Amino acid sequence: MLSQIDHVILATADFEAASQVWGERLGFRLTDPGGHAAYGTRNRAVPFPKGYVELITIVEPEVAARSPLGQALAAAIAGPERWFGFALASSDIEADVAALRAGGSSATEIMR
Template identity: 40%
Template sequence: MAMAAARIDHVVRAVRDLDEAAVTLKNEFGLGSVVGGRHAGWGTGNRIVPLGPDYIELIAILDPEEAGRSFLGRHLMEQLEGGDGFIGWCVAVDDVERHAATLGLDVTTGSRTRPDGTVLRWRSAGLQEAMVDPSVPFFISWDVPPELHPGRAAADHASSPKGISWIEVGTDALRLKDWLDGEQLPVRVVGGPPGVLGVGIATDSGEIVLR
């Protein structure tokens, strides 16, 4: 049985400095961003580039000592040795537990606190697996009202974004099909290194491509 209402939720871009990355995206692509928050226990923090139904997550190390004690933190530090770049992608599903059971994945809970004190909570599956093999996504179910989804935040964009129109992923087509349980998503499968290689963003002024 295919996943219900599967959709691209966000793409993760590792950056060495959140503020510098935000300035670059605004100056070069006209994309605004907002402060995200800290990830408790991971030593990381993020900024959000809201795109309406989905978003780009900029993630950086905020506390190297804390990050060194977490799998995600250590992985992020390792990835940043090669500079800023995409390190993962996430698919939202209505029932993450059901899909996790199909793939034999564990479900974990996560949260972050926004600067206004609002706590965002979610359940995810396959995060560590997707970090080891970024050719496949991890999965998320949000435990927040739709209006609190990060993609719905207000940001100072040069033109209004309409969402991610496609992502380009270095992956094996059959493995990805099995991982997604046959669900069709706007993914362009290409050769090359595993992982996200490009993202197309639809706006009212045309398409923006990030690589």
């Protein structure tokens, strides 16, 4: 069962500028940069008590191009910075994703 929004994802072509806005200008604490090697991305989080905002960009376009998630992110960062997606917390993720897709959602692959 879906229990909460785990995090929301902000796609940005200019990772350093987005980090500066969220950290220095807005005053939020950011985690150190990390990434998803399998997707060619770089990210960092803006933590909140019950979730976080994930700032994400592509650093290895050839790796990102190999997955639907990477392809969608590449399309997103080709335009202006925007909200890209969200992640949900679930006690039965496979069943919840199947139900979301059956209802017309374009839920992407399950990531743990």
